[in-house]
Amino acid sequence: MNAEERYTPLNWPDHPETQTLEGKNKFLGFWLFLAGETVLFASLFATYLALKDSVPDSSHPLAKDLFNLPLVFAMTMILLTSSITSVYAIYHMRNYHFKKMQAWFVITVLLGAGFLALEIYEFTHYVHEYHFTFGSSAFSSAYYTLVGTHGAHVTFGLCWIIALLVRNAKRGLNLYNAPKYYVASLYWHFIDVVWVFIFTVVYLIGKVG
Amino acid sequence: MSSVAVKKGLGASVWEYLTTVDHKKIAHLYLGTGGFFFLLGGIEALFIRIQLMKPNNNFVNEQLFNEIMTMHGTTMIFLAAMPILFAFMNAVVPIQIGARDVAFPFLNALGFWLFFFGGMFLNLSWFLGGAPDAGWTSYASLSLRSEGHGIDFYTLGLQISGFGTLISGINFLATIINMRAPGMSFMRMPLFTWTTFIASALILLAFPPLTIGVFLLMFDRLFGSNFFDVTMGGNTIIWEHFFWIFGHPEVYILVLPAFGIFSEIIPTFSRKRLFGYSSMVFATVLIGFLGFMVWAHHMFTTGLGNVANAIFAIATMAIAVPTGIKIFNWLLTMWGGSIKITVPMLYALGFIPSFVIGGVTGVMQAVAPLDYQLHDTYFIVAHFHYVIIGGVVFGILAATHFYWPKMFGTKLSEKMGYVTFTLFFIGFHCTFFIQHFLGLMGMPRRVATFLPGQGLELGNLISSIGAMLMAVAVIILLFNVVITSIRNKKVGADPWEDGRTMEWAIASPPPFYNFKQTPLVRGLDTWWLEKMEGKKELTPAEPLGDIHMPNNSIIPFFISLGLFVAAFGAMYNPLNSVGDGKSWGLPVLIIGLGITFGSMLIRSLRDDFGYHIHKEDLLEDDKGGKVG
Amino acid sequence: MENEQVKNPNLRAHHDYRRKKSAKEMQVQVITFALMIFLTIVAFIAVGIGDFSVKFIIPFILLLAVIQVGFQLYYFMHASQKGHELPMFFMYSAVIIAFVTVLAFVTIIWW
Numbered sequence: 001m002n003a004e005e006r007y008t009p010l011n012w013p014d015h016p017e018t019q020t021l022e023g024k025n026k027f028l029g030f031w032l033f034l035a036g037e038t039v040l041f042a043s044l045f046a047t048y049l050a051l052k053d054s055v056p057d058s059s060h061p062l063a064k065d066l067f068n069l070p071l072v073f074a075m076t077m078i079l080l081t082s083s084i085t086s087v088y089a090i091y092h093m094r095n096y097h098f099k100k101m102q103a104w105f106v107i108t109v110l111l112g113a114g115f116l117a118l119e120i121y122e123f124t125h126y127v128h129e130y131h132f133t134f135g136s137s138a139f140s141s142a143y144y145t146l147v148g149t150h151g152a153h154v155t156f157g158l159c160w161i162i163a164l165l166v167r168n169a170k171r172g173l174n175l176y177n178a179p180k181y182y183v184a185s186l187y188w189h190f191i192d193v194v195w196v197f198i199f200t201v202v203y204l205i206g207k208v209g
Numbered sequence: 210m211s212s213v214a215v216k217k218g219l220g221a222s223v224w225e226y227l228t229t230v231d232h233k234k235i236a237h238l239y240l241g242t243g244g245f246f247f248l249l250g251g252i253e254a255l256f257i258r259i260q261l262m263k264p265n266n267n268f269v270n271e272q273l274f275n276e277i278m279t280m281h282g283t284t285m286i287f288l289a290a291m292p293i294l295f296a297f298m299n300a301v302v303p304i305q306i307g308a309r310d311v312a313f314p315f316l317n318a319l320g321f322w323l324f325f326f327g328g329m330f331l332n333l334s335w336f337l338g339g340a341p342d343a344g345w346t347s348y349a350s351l352s353l354r355s356e357g358h359g360i361d362f363y364t365l366g367l368q369i370s371g372f373g374t375l376i377s378g379i380n381f382l383a384t385i386i387n388m389r390a391p392g393m394s395f396m397r398m399p400l401f402t403w404t405t406f407i408a409s410a411l412i413l414l415a416f417p418p419l420t421i422g423v424f425l426l427m428f429d430r431l432f433g434s435n436f437f438d439v440t441m442g443g444n445t446i447i448w449e450h451f452f453w454i455f456g457h458p459e460v461y462i463l464v465l466p467a468f469g470i471f472s473e474i475i476p477t478f479s480r481k482r483l484f485g486y487s488s489m490v491f492a493t494v495l496i497g498f499l500g501f502m503v504w505a506h507h508m509f510t511t512g513l514g515n516v517a518n519a520i521f522a523i524a525t526m527a528i529a530v531p532t533g534i535k536i537f538n539w540l541l542t543m544w545g546g547s548i549k550i551t552v553p554m555l556y557a558l559g560f561i562p563s564f565v566i567g568g569v570t571g572v573m574q575a576v577a578p579l580d581y582q583l584h585d586t587y588f589i590v591a592h593f594h595y596v597i598i599g600g601v602v603f604g605i606l607a608a609t610h611f612y613w614p615k616m617f618g619t620k621l622s623e624k625m626g627y628v629t630f631t632l633f634f635i636g637f638h639c640t641f642f643i644q645h646f647l648g649l650m651g652m653p654r655r656v657a658t659f660l661p662g663q664g665l666e667l668g669n670l671i672s673s674i675g676a677m678l679m680a681v682a683v684i685i686l687l688f689n690v691v692i693t694s695i696r697n698k699k700v701g702a703d704p705w706e707d708g709r710t711m712e713w714a715i716a717s718p719p720p721f722y723n724f725k726q727t728p729l730v731r732g733l734d735t736w737w738l739e740k741m742e743g744k745k746e747l748t749p750a751e752p753l754g755d756i757h758m759p760n761n762s763i764i765p766f767f768i769s770l771g772l773f774v775a776a777f778g779a780m781y782n783p784l785n786s787v788g789d790g791k792s793w794g795l796p797v798l799i800i801g802l803g804i805t806f807g808s809m810l811i812r813s814l815r816d817d818f819g820y821h822i823h824k825e826d827l828l829e830d831d832k833g834g835k836v837g
Numbered sequence: 838m839e840n841e842q843v844k845n846p847n848l849r850a851h852h853d854y855r856r857k858k859s860a861k862e863m864q865v866q867v868i869t870f871a872l873m874i875f876l877t878i879v880a881f882i883a884v885g886i887g888d889f890s891v892k893f894i895i896p897f898i899l900l901l902a903v904i905q906v907g908f909q910l911y912y913f914m915h916a917s918q919k920g921h922e923l924p925m926f927f928m929y930s931a932v933i934i935a936f937v938t939v940l941a942f943v944t945i946i947w948w
Contacts, residue, residue: 009852010848010849010852011848014855015920018920021387024387025312025313025383025387025388027924028312028382028383028386028387028923028924029312029313029316029379029380029382029383031921031923031924031927031928032379032382032383032413032924032927033379034924034928035413035414035924035927035928035930035931036375036379036413036414036416036417036931037417038928038931038932038935039414039417039418039931039934039935039938040417040418040420040421041935042931042934042935042936042938042939043417043418043420043421043422043451043454043938044421045939046938046939046941046942046943047421047425047436047447047942049939049942049943050444050447050942050943050946051436051442051443051444051447054442054443054444055441055442056440056441056442069881069884069885073877073881076877076881077874077877080870080873080874080877083870083909083913084866084867084870084913087863087866087870087913088863091859091862091863091866094859095856095859134432134433134434135432135433135434135435137435137441137442138435138436138438138441138442138443138444139442140435141428141429141434141435141436141443142436145424145425145428145434145436163810163813163814164813167813167814171816176816176818180813186914189909189913189914190914192909192913193906193909193910196902196905196906196909197902197906199877199880200880200898200899200901200902201899201902204880204881204884204898205895205898207884208884208887208891208894208895209891382927386923410927410930413927413931414930414931414934418938444946446946447942447946450938450941450942450946454938454941501933501934501937502937505941505945513945514945517944517945
């Protein structure tokens with residue numbers, strides 16, 4: 001297995017991510033992990049739905065009092081855009097354009113950081129404006145746990161992609177790190193998938209009632 | 210880098226095991242640690258039976274009884290049964306499919322160390338203010354009110370070991386899908402590999418709900434959230450659902466590999482191929498699927514409503530069908546076979562009727578109206594011990610005898626094995642059969658004592674005597690292990706002489722690279738096929754060449770250690786509901802997580818290409834030299 | 838060795854063909870992205886107008902979400918390409934269990 005061998009755009013394989021046995025294993029193992037994550041997030045969604053608007057008394061804010069749709073819309077747009085930028089990165093990976101791939105991943109990271117900043121702003125806003133804290137009601141606990149777990153995934157994803165970008169900056173692209181990039185982009189898309197359900201189930205349906 | 214040396218010091222051996230990524234060594238680690246926890250859980254069981262030997266006994270007080278009974282269940286399920294099964298999966302499955310290693314050797318080691326530290330953390334509760342005391346199910350309404358840190362040891366310990374189990378599950382799935390030798394199609398896989406595959410799929414999909422449930426309980430107790438606190442709008446039923454959405458598949462995670470073990474043992478000693486191989490596979494898959502659709506039968510009395518109860522009752526009864534298919538297939542495998550009675554075969558023979566009893570009482574409980582009578586009585590205790598001991602523990606003991614030669618190169622004494630089996634079998638039925646009747650007479654489970662004059666004395670006494678018999682049986686087994694290791698009489702590749710699958714074609718214990726040349730699989734029962742054609746070795750699928758192997762690593766140990774440290778920080782953080790938060794709580798939590806993520810970062814920043822064993826060294830190895 | 842490969846006209850042809858093919862794929866991705874943005878805007882506007890009945894709007898925006906997630910999986914995550922059969926089998930198993938879990942939590946937890 002010559003994972004560290006140098007390649008040219010000509011002899012670079014069509015699917016570098018699954019060219020080596022290690023790559024195949026990573027690819028499959030990561031999809032399996034995502035299946036587990038699907039059930040994990042489903043459990044959090046289920047908890048949220050069971051505890052939605054479940055508060056000790058009427059002084060506590062409900063979903064429809066809290067959410068600010070323009071902000072959520074902005075966050076959604078940013079995260080969706082970061083999804084297409086990571087698709088571009090993988091496109092360039094398959095074409096063996098290391099520099100372009102790195103550049104698109106940098107854009108992805110910047111967008112992800114922007115999303116995270118808005119989310120932190122949102123949380124602090126709820127805490128200060130509505131006294132809607134992690135422990136104020138069952139509803140607040142469920143909300144922060146679901147959206148916060150997603151946020152933690154975004155944070156982890158950012159650190160992961162940054163680590164990849166830094167460690168490989170001098171090494172360039174090879175069959176050893178191509179699967180790593182590919183799998184990181186899968187993770188990033190999965191974060192987006194979860195967000196699609198969060199903005200629909202938590203924010204939009206929360207606003208509808 | 211080297212895995213084999215002629216003679217090694219103790220320090221070198223310890224280091225080897227701390228850093229190993231070899232699935233056969235990880236199997237030893239799982240067996241040793243799981244076996245240790247099995248003894249611990251057994252001692253706890255004995256304490257329970259001593260306490261219940263006579264009415265109004267005060268061998269232990271009520272609080273201690275609750276702790277012992279909780280830790281018995283938790284230890285046996287999470288820290289004994291599953292890890293011991295992982296030991297056999299690790300030892301056997303990669304070889305059965307003709308692989309040199311698992312798909313993720315590093316993650317395999319990580320899975321073990323997470324389990325190890327999680328189990329240690331859970332058991333440290335005995336020395337740090339009391340063990341968890343809300344039962345192994347730890348229902349939220351009760352566990353929220355539990356004083357002290359017992360429940361926190363439960364949530365954090367299970368969290369850590371649960372990650373390990375999840376990682377191992379993914380690893381086995383990827384291994385079985387990607388690492389099969391040429392010719393090893395899915396429908397040529399040995400049944401133990403198949404059941405490992407399905408059990409791993411169940412792990413993958415059932416552990417996340419447990420993770421979330423335990424997370425919520427941990428947040429409620431340690432960080433001030435309100436998921437289960439009814440006064441703040443919470444709902445305790447959420448915990449019950451999560452626990453059983455995990456808990457029911459867990460039963461199949463345990464019993465399917467045991468089924469697989471018996472499906473290897475029975476054909477081997479009947480010297481006949483497994484009857485109805487494809488229906489066995491189909492039944493396994495179906496059990497795995499249905500296993501997810503029945504969890505609410507543990508909650509019939511919760512008040513889910515008649516419709517929900519009816520749906521879950523019917524789904525539960527449906528599981529009896531594929532299980533019945535399996536039972537008949539085993540019986541028909543033996544039918545007309547040339548049966549050789551050995552210790553593993555004896556366990557298989559004892560397993561069939563015992564497990565059928567457990568299965569039948571299970572169907573009884575599936576009838577929701579009857580379950581209202583049986584719920585929380587000793588009938589339930591009797592039922593699940595028939596399933597778990599009659600199925601899983603018999604499977605584990607059978608596999609211990611069956612695979613011991615493959616794992617350690619020596620054979621456990623058959624004579625002592627017969628004694629162990631006889632005592633264990635009698636003791637088991639003596640302990641638990643009578644409990645059905647205790648339950649029907651109204652004895653509730655999880656009570657620390659009972660009153661005289663209610664007709665419960667004799668039954669409980671018989672039950673306690675049975676437990677002693679099982680204890681003696683286990684002691685004899687331990688003695689057997691020690692004697693066998695001291696004698697150290699090496700056996701050949703196929704010590705049972707009738708081995709059917711590929712693990713019996715290579716040396717016992719196998720070389721660390723398993724196969725010099727990847728074998729070509731020409732059909733079901735690969736090794737049997739070759740033997741019947743008079744061959745002495747497997748047909749190779751490739752010419753002799755260099756073998757690529759992964760490097761050892763200490764990083765899995767440190768990743769797990771970090772979580773172990775972080776767990777202490779989380780437990781004593783200033784927000785905890787026990788009210789004994791320490792100022793060092795948060796820093797320790799951060800340091801622990803720092804160790805974990807730092808180790809992960811180191812792992813991903815370094816290039817780790819593994820190494821190659823050269824062809825010449827392999828040839829040297831053949832002549833009796835050692836690969837260095 | 839490397840020089841031989843550069844000279845090999847087949848390799849060059851394959852390379853050009855592949856470039857074209859992935860450029861085309863990328864076009865599809867961009868169209869998918871535009872559709873996703875569109876679906877998102879529709880969902881937000883539908884809720885923002887606030888005129889529709891709850892019984893209509895909840896299934897409607899859930900449907901939009903499912904379509905969008907399908908796009909993510911099959912285009913962005915390449916699940917429509919070859920070699921994704923087993924991963925998708927496990928993903929769908931997970932989706933079934935996820936669905937049953939959520940269904941149980943919205944139906945049989947009521948007090």
